[in-house]
Amino acid sequence: MTQTEAAPVTAAPVDAETYAQIVQFYSHHMQLLDNAEAEEWADGFTEDGVFAQNVKPEPTRGRDTIAASMRRGVDRLKGRDVVRRHWLSMVVADRVDADSVRTKYYAVVFETPAGGKASVYLSTTGEDTLVREDGRWRIRHRLINHDGA
Amino acid sequence: MTQTEAAPVTAAPVDAETYAQIVQFYSHHMQLLDNAEAEEWADGFTEDGVFAQNVKPEPTRGRDTIAASMRRGVDRLKGRDVVRRHWLSMVVADRVDADSVRTKYYAVVFETPAGGKASVYLSTTGEDTLVREDGRWRIRHRLINHDGA
Amino acid sequence: MTQTEAAPVTAAPVDAETYAQIVQFYSHHMQLLDNAEAEEWADGFTEDGVFAQNVKPEPTRGRDTIAASMRRGVDRLKGRDVVRRHWLSMVVADRVDADSVRTKYYAVVFETPAGGKASVYLSTTGEDTLVREDGRWRIRHRLINHDGA
Numbered sequence: 210m211t212q213t214e215a216a217p218v219t220a221a222p223v224d225a226e227t228y229a230q231i232v233q234f235y236s237h238h239m240q241l242l243d244n245a246e247a248e249e250w251a252d253g254f255t256e257d258g259v260f261a262q263n264v265k266p267e268p269t270r271g272r273d274t275i276a277a278s279m280r281r282g283v284d285r286l287k288g289r290d291v292v293r294r295h296w297l298s299m300v301v302a303d304r305v306d307a308d309s310v311r312t313k314y315y316a317v318v319f320e321t322p323a324g325g326k327a328s329v330y331l332s333t334t335g336e337d338t339l340v341r342e343d344g345r346w347r348i349r350h351r352l353i354n355h356d357g358a
Numbered sequence: 359m360t361q362t363e364a365a366p367v368t369a370a371p372v373d374a375e376t377y378a379q380i381v382q383f384y385s386h387h388m389q390l391l392d393n394a395e396a397e398e399w400a401d402g403f404t405e406d407g408v409f410a411q412n413v414k415p416e417p418t419r420g421r422d423t424i425a426a427s428m429r430r431g432v433d434r435l436k437g438r439d440v441v442r443r444h445w446l447s448m449v450v451a452d453r454v455d456a457d458s459v460r461t462k463y464y465a466v467v468f469e470t471p472a473g474g475k476a477s478v479y480l481s482t483t484g485e486d487t488l489v490r491e492d493g494r495w496r497i498r499h500r501l502i503n504h505d506g507a
Numbered sequence: 508m509t510q511t512e513a514a515p516v517t518a519a520p521v522d523a524e525t526y527a528q529i530v531q532f533y534s535h536h537m538q539l540l541d542n543a544e545a546e547e548w549a550d551g552f553t554e555d556g557v558f559a560q561n562v563k564p565e566p567t568r569g570r571d572t573i574a575a576s577m578r579r580g581v582d583r584l585k586g587r588d589v590v591r592r593h594w595l596s597m598v599v600a601d602r603v604d605a606d607s608v609r610t611k612y613y614a615v616v617f618e619t620p621a622g623g624k625a626s627v628y629l630s631t632t633g634e635d636t637l638v639r640e641d642g643r644w645r646i647r648h649r650l651i652n653h654d655g656a
Contacts, residue, residue: 225527229374236448240462240483292505294464294481298447298596299534313538315592317617317625319466319481321506327466327481332592332617332625334538356590357619378523385597389611389632441654443613443630447596468615468630470655476615476630 221304231302231310231339234346239295245283251276255340255347263354290323293330308341309349316353332356370453380451380459380488383495388444394432400425404489404496412503439472442479457490458498465502481505519602529600529608529637532644537593543581549574553638553645561652588621591628606639607647614651630654 223231234253241250254260254272261268269275286293299315313336320330338350372380383402390399403409403421410417418424435442448464462485469479487499521529532551539548552558552570559566567573584591597613611634618628636648 222528222531225374225378225523228527228531229377229523230371233371233377233450236463237450239448240450240464292481294466294483294505296448296464296466299537299594301531301534301538314534315538315594317592317594319478319505321481323506325506327478327505329478329617329625329627332590332619334592356592356617356625357621357623374523374527378526379520382520382526382599385612386599388597389599389613441630443615443632443654445597445613445615468627468654470630472655474655476627476654478627 223302223304223310227304227310228300228302231312231346232300234339235297235300235314239297242279242283243292243294245287247279247283248276251279253346253348254351255342255349258348259350260348261350261352263352264358292321292323294319294321297335305338310339310346312337312339372451372453372459376453376459377449377451380461380495381449383488384446384449384463388446391428391432392441392443394436396428396432397425400428402495402497403500404491404498407497408499409497410499410501412501413507441470441472443468443470446484454487459488459495461486461488521600521602521608525602525608526598526600529610529644530598532637533595533598533612537595540577540581541590541592543585545577545581546574549577551644551646552649553640553647556646557648558646559648559650561650562656590619590621592617592619595633603636608637608644610635610637 238250238253241253251272254275256272257270258272258275259268259270260275269278295316295318297314297316300312301314302310302312305311314334316333316335318330319327321327333356334354336352337348339346340349387399387402390402400421403424405421406419407421407424408417408419409424418427444465444467446463446465449461450463451459451461453459463483465482465484467479468476470476482505483503485501486497488495489498536548536551539551549570552573554570555568556570556573557566557568558573567576593614593616595612595614598610599612600608600610602608612632614631614633616628617625619625631654632652634650635646637644638647
């Protein structure tokens with residue numbers, strides 16, 4: 210971020226209605242992912258949405274490409290007979306304008322093998338730009354940073 | 359669910375006041391459980407409430423039976439000298455009618471033995487039907503699915 | 508607490524706006540801590556704030572002392588090349604008066620070593636008295652109880 214873009218994360222906290230919408234959006238979004246509904250999950254991105262991770266050399270660009278990439282991921286996981294649960298919490302949400310919000314949050318993944326014991330698989334932090342579109346929230350840009358990477 | 363009952367989980371997200379009430383209800387409810395207050399915890403169910411789990415052959419039916427069953431559970435745990443903390447989060451809450459809400463959520467249990475280290479004990483998903491009764495929320499029907507079972 | 512101070516935890520649940528403010532305050536507060544911004548984190552306490560833990564013989568008293576103590580803690584951690592993430596959730600918040608709220612919550616710490624796997628480091632419960640000051644929430648008194656201690 211350049212200096213002119215920089216703003217304190219708590220400069221403009223969203224109101225309670227927006228906060229509840231965003232927390233519910235995230236909860237539903239992660240439930241879709243863990244239920245292997247990759248295409249419905251990817252519908253949570255804008256058509257030109259970007260999904261970047263510090264463990265990948267390049268961001269994934271565009272809803273269709275994000276969907277196809279996640280489809281391969283969840284299909285691979287099905288072959289391993291484990292269940293993953295993505296928890297996203299500790300959300301700070303700041304208003305950018307009427308239809309746009311920036312968030313910072315934590316996310317962890319719990320993993321349980323069939324017949325086995327649950328454990329922590331991964332700890333991450335995230336930063337999204339969310340936009341209001343068609344009466345719902347979508348992710349325009351997501352950056353996930355894996356801890357320890 | 360039959361087709362006529364089926365509705366998208368995000369069909370009618372609750373407003374922020376209801377969402378805050380439900381999240382606080384769940385938080386208090388789990389704090390009662392982990393504090394071994396089985397009867398106060400069971401008061402979070404309606405008198406005819408049902409508690410079903412995928413790891414049990416039959417649901418537990420009725421607040422008094424739910425209380426008695428949980429009393430045995432927490433008393434057994436006291437003998438083992440461990441602390442459990444039930445975290446319930448990632449809540450999606452949809453309005454059914456003025457006094458009734460359906461939720462889907464994740465729950466994990468952390469366990470710490472006396473003098474020992476914390477770990478994940480269990481990862482689950484849950485689905486509740488909540489009803490507004492006597493000015494507070496209560497669980498009419500709960501289904502908990504243990505991951506890996 | 509004396510008997511006259513005692514009140515049921517759900518006696519006066521805060522409204523949704525206050526709840527969203529508090530959850531966002533906690534989220535931001537913990538992000539500051541995990542980002543090693545000890546002084547900015549300590550600004551979340553009142554000038555006469557108190558930070559008590561069941562694993563310490565005495566509470567730490569006063570924002571400056573709390574800041575200095577946490578600065579030593581985060582600097583020690585930097586030398587160990589691990590990342591910690593403090594998750595604070597399951598918040599029950601009760602109004603005391605117009606500018607004061609009491610909370611009870613759970614907090615866990617996840618730890619990830621550089622190049623290694625995430626795990627649960629610690630499970631705790633907490634109780635805060637928060638006050639509204641300069642248009643924001645601050646902690647006047649915090650008690651953290653480590654599980655298993």
